Amino acid sequence: MHEQNVENANIRYKVPFVPFIPVMSIFFNVALIVNLNWLTWMRFIIWMVIGFSVYFFYGIKSSKAEYNAELREKINIDNIKKWNSFDSTSQNEDILMARD
Structure with a gap:
């Protein structure tokens, strides 16, 4: 035990x-x-x-489901696979800009 x-x-x-x-x-x-x-x-x-x-x-x-659907379209899985990580500052900026 x-x-x-x-x-x-x-x-x-x-x-x-x-x-x-x-x-x-x-x-x-x-x-x-x-x-x-x-x-x-x-x-x-x-x-x-x-x-x-x-x-x-x-x-x-x-x-926020509709908002999240739009966000998912902007940041799709292919881009995440292509980037392989979120280490790059420019990639993080792209994600933040997609949220706005």
Whole structure:
């Protein structure tokens, strides 16, 4: 079994009984979540739907995917293979100019 590296440098707080306490806390938290009222679950689901909707619709609207597609066209794989590295300053400048 692989032993985890532990650094004992001035740790102010340590959890006692490390394998026992975390497992018990997970158990108790799951038990609390499962025993929530159905109205609380409905609120949670509604807020999650609202949150995911905002996240995904805003993400699609303000996505940089189109910008990245244009950038990929300007800096194609053939040029990268031809350059073989990004060591040259002029090549790096070409890449930076393609982003603008």
